Amino acid sequence: MSNVIEIERLNKTYDSGFTALRDINLSIRKGEIFALLGPNGAGKTTLISIICGIVNASSGTVLADGHDIRRDYRAARARIGLVPQELSTDAFETVRDTVTFSRGLFGKPANPAYVEQVLRDLSLWDKRKDKIMALSGGMKRRVMIAKALAHEPDILFLDEPTAGVDVELRRDMWNLVRGLRERGVTIILTTHYIEEAEEMADRVGVINHGRIILVERTRDLMEKLGRKELRLQLTSPLETLPEALDGLSLSLEEDGHELVYRFDARRDQGDVAGLLRRLADLGIEFRDLRTRESSLEEIFVDLVHNGGKGD
Amino acid sequence: MNLHGVKAIYRFEMARTWRTLLQSIASPVISTSLYFVVFGSAIGSRMVEIDGISYGAFIIPGLVMLMLLNESISNASFGIYMPKFTGTIYEVLSAPISPLEIVLGYVGAAASKSIILGLLILATSRLFVDYQIAHPFAMVGFLALTAVTFSLFGFIIGVWADGFEKLQIIPMMIVTPLTFLGGTFYSVTMLPPFWQTVTLFNPVVYLVSGFRWSFYGVADVHLGVSLAMTLVFMLVCAGLITWIFKTGYRLRD
CATH class of the missing domain: 3.30.70 (Alpha-Beta Plaits)
Structure with a gap:
């Protein structure tokens, strides 16, 4: 299986002097579900933010599907979708408009049929004309996922996707993630719900104090360390x-x-x-x-x- | 080039304007019209002519410029500040879109709104004051150039601001005073020689003077100087924005 994300000697020290990542080397395989685990402040979100282009790395290289995220950022970012941890949405936009905006922003021509499909998959079609501020927290989380999927990414980052959502929605999301994997999408998720990683992830990476301390197949890890x-x-x-x-x-x-x-x-x-x-x-x-x-x-x-x- | 991305940002920003018509369009048109009523029709009819132009007509270019500067700065700064404030900026930063394309989207929309407003105000002012436009193409050119330049400036303020107070402070404390003291309501030649020299350090003087020339063919400073100063300010803003994206200042940590 080829690697879709290649990270080499990645370091990040913020202007405040805080070192969030130390010499990270990590490969994510095409089509896998990879769970990145770590306590709060371990560096999970910084790592994802660098790969997605939101934060600049201090040193090191990241390739997304063979494209350098800095030198060839257009090709790299076009392949990546991100569902951030925070529910950051435009409150006054309608569901359909905000998903259509995301698709355009990522350089894709309008495709109402695809947007409709995404909204239907996420049970949002009935809410397509609703303003985002009128939605519940769970529905907003679905909108965030719809926005991330709007440009048909090959790699999807889910940063704490099920934080604060009810059990039913969490199950729905797990099903959605599995469905995406079946369509060939590589999924990298961070989570505090370890059972989520245990149930879904093909491989698990553990990060602590900015260092990757372990990367293993979930099954092997359970056998070796259990x-x-x-x-x-x-x-x-x-x-x-x-x-x-x-x-x-x-x-x-x-x-x-x-x-x-x-x-x-x-x-x-x-x-x-x-x-x-x-x-x-x-x-x-x-x-x-x-x-x-x-x-x-x-x-x-x-x-x-x-x-x-x-x- | 990611034209779909530019269009997405532009449409999003323009949609915000249409959603808030009262605040975005009606409010500046009404407030500027009040200037025409008070200074143009009421007081203006008792004022002497300046450079052979009635006072009501004389202040029109300056008032349009006053609104144009404020609206350009406000629209552009708000446009980029709000995604930072709500957190939705993550999407723009993670999209395959270049800094130039981001600026085209945000600044293009802010400048478009200001130009539409400027033309609306000009049309409205006709209800109160009679005026001519001697050089209509130059007028539109100055309008567009100023709108773009100050939308760039507004974009910088929006990136720099880390709170609503900072978002307001430069327009309120610097731009508005400079506009009032930049020959909006008077000709620079009416000032004592010392203050005439001091006034020339005010960049707004060049904008108002050049814009007024396009209406009446008279100017406080040479047209070429007005144009050059506006272009210099635009280049300075463009340079600062380039630096912002290069360093990630207040956008990317």
């Missing part, structure tokens, strides 16, 4: 752990009714079979068992706060 947990509901409670089980990461919970085995998938792959054999040898019986994997959110918190070294 922790697993096995909970055995014992037939008879134990007061203490038998010495024969020393060396395993075991604990007793629920007043000795539950034996919990936690292990790091990276290091020991979890010797569950061995544990069960040893329990059988010791005559410890259980009536039920449950397993659980750590979520991407837990992995993310671990990465950002502990550098992925575990607790």
Whole structure:
């Protein structure tokens, strides 16, 4: 799969002296959904703003579909659509007019049929004659997406697209994003909802203090950094752990009714079979068992706060 | 060239004018007409002629210029300031559109509005005062040149301003006084010699003088000087805007 965004040694220091990005190297593959995760102030929005041309980089290069964003900015920007984090809209414009404006601004000739399709896809067609100020927050968010799609971009940046929207709209947006990906659009999203990244993203990048600290396929990341947990509901409670089980990461919970085995998938792959054999040898019986994997959110918190070294 | 982009900005800005007809068109026409009623018809009929022109007719070019400067600055500064204020500027900055095309869209619309207003005011003034236009093409040329130049200036103010107070301060504190003291209501030759020299440092003198020449064929300063000074100011504004886009000053961090 070829890369549609290539970032090399990108740095950004604002006039205030604050360094937002440090030596960023990142490639985004064509047609993928890439989730950029990071705590507030990590540099996510600055990175997106530089790629889209809103903020000037201090140094480094960015190519969008092979076009340098500074030297060949027309070709680069024509391929990019941006849905910013803030709901920035022209309050007095109608929905259709503002989407038509966006299409023209990006150098595309008027195409009422395409604009209609975008508005229908986003359930905005019935609101096309409404002024934006009369819309709800969720509807305004849809308008922002419609504006970003108005010029038929190949690359779509969604900066916190579902911040503050209700569950239904969030689901609608996820479906929309998947639909766009099926049409070949590359999607880069930042989000605070880790479950969003976990459910949708092909790959995840984690940025912290202006540095990319990890880029992995979401599935690989879950496997490599995820922790697993096995909970055995014992037939008879134990007061203490038998010495024969020393060396395993075991604990007793629920007043000795539950034996919990936690292990790091990276290091020991979890010797569950061995544990069960040893329990059988010791005559410890259980009536039920449950397993659980750590979520991407837990992995993310671990990465950002502990550098992925575990607790 | 991204002509669709230029048209989109131009249409958007003009649509704002049509949406707010009372504020954008009716208000400046009415307020300037009040000058014609008071200074042209009421007081003007008791004033002596200046350079062989009735006082009411004499002040017409100056009053049109007064409105033209204020409206050009106000339209252009507001046009670029509002997207900055509401945050919608992100779209313009991320679009495949060059600085020249952005300026063409915003400044073109602001200047168009000012020219339309100028012509409307000229037509309205005819109801109160009788006047002739000796050089109609030169008049339209001066009108357009001044509208474009001061729309460029307004664009700079709109980029520079980081609040509504700053947006108003230069038009109110500098441009209006310069216009009133720039020969709108009098001929520079009526001033004592010392103040005549001081007045020549006021750029508005050259605009009013050149514009008045296109009406009556008389001017306080030579036509060529008026034209040259207007062009110099336009070039200075264009240079400043080039610098703004090159550095990203108050547009791109």
